[in-house]
Amino acid sequence: MILELVIALLLGILIGTITGLTPGIHINLVSAILLGLSASLLALVSPLVLVIFLVSMAMTHTFVDYVPSIFLGAPDEENFLSILPGHEMLIKGEAYSAVVYTLYGSLSGLLIILIFSPLFFFFLPIIYPYAERIMPFILILTCFFLIYFEKSSRLWAVLIFTISSLLGIATLNLPIKEPLLPLFTGLFGVSSLITSITKKQTIPPQKIKTLKEITLPKTSFFKAIFASIIASPLCSFLPGMGSGQAAVIGSEVMGDLDRKEFLVLLGAINTIVTGLSFITLYTINKSRTGVAVAIKEIIQLSVKDLFIITGIIFISGIVSFFVTIFIAKYFAKFVSKVNYQILSIIIILILFSVVFYFSSFLGFLAMLISTCVGLTCIYAGVRRTHMMGSLLVSTILYYLL
């Protein structure tokens, strides 16, 4: 039995690494496939083995998925905001450090999960109805702060926020699969890559520093972690919420976060939201991620299972930290040796193919229009987080209507 559990853990880390590195291949897809095969698999192994596989895969994905996002500008639905500071660090030769900052956040996220798990266990059933009621007002306030703190042009900020909101509402109402994929690929991914091509950006050799050299002042670190503690727990149990909304809430609550602080915040949020979603599943029986849905179908969680899941979150997180460092070093050596314009074109073509495959022609159209909105934001010179209106307004409407 123990051997089976260890194999499940290692397989989960392997598949999580593959999904994290491959744009468009999401853990939800693997969960759905596993769910389809679960009847046959459960004849061979216990439900707990499948659960361990799913948990370790999901946690590994939250660590590894920053590598393609920062080095290649190819985002997924949870980490798309990392493209912005990540790309700026890439053209300064600091992409490896950017990945490490997200890893510092993810590691801290593991500790925060451990601290919050007992709190969730005892208090979530009590606070859940109240949190659900106040959430739209927190989001409205976040939107207000998002625009109010724009330093460049508030008029452009309002315009970008408004058109992104309309784009989000329209895209989420289209009869397409995975509507967030074309939306965020266009807004944050393809638009950045096109800008790199038109600016004829070259990528300098990337500095590979030791972990001791990649540091952050204590105040900066705790600022980012505090922001993640405020925003992530809410977003891990409320419907319609996710890492993107949590990142915007967290960064607006703490005011100006610099690039490094923002990367730590993103790493922490992504890991916390995923990790706590399993605890949420047990305490209020609600599944907020594709993986949690699959677990709910496979097993009726007990307290003992929950302890095992928490252990798996921790172990797979630690292993993923080292796996990601290894992969990021490889990418850092590789990325400056290739022609970045050609690489960008290849990545755009891959993203086009992935969107076309998963979301059909309509999704492809939505991605092209999202790209135009993304480029408008870049040329207008305002913060690209205003494009989060595409998700925030839809979520507010979901709660209010």
Place this chain on the structure above:
Amino acid sequence: MNIRKMKTNLKICLVLSLFGILLLIFLSSHLIPPRDSIINLTEKELDNSVAIYGRISEMKKFEESKFYILTITDKTGSITGTLNSKNLSINKTQEYLIIGKITKYENETQIIIGKIIENDS
């Protein structure tokens, strides 16, 4: 990139964005997914948008969460549908066009309802 070129690019992208969004809004309100019978709504359709004609034979409201669970029936079978809505007025003898996404909940194929339209045809 010089400032004039950037301003031109900004204008072009803004105009394309606005036209594109109008197009998407039009498509999202007018496009109806392929119509199907309930018997065909299996796991293969998971995450796909579908449209079905049927009657709503049962309706259960969850007051606190503004949430309905409906049983939709057509000639080929029945399926459970979930709907987030504050108020829903349904005539059980009326046939409706129901548009939504197929999902799976506790091993049962269900539909997350996006729109319910009265079928006048």
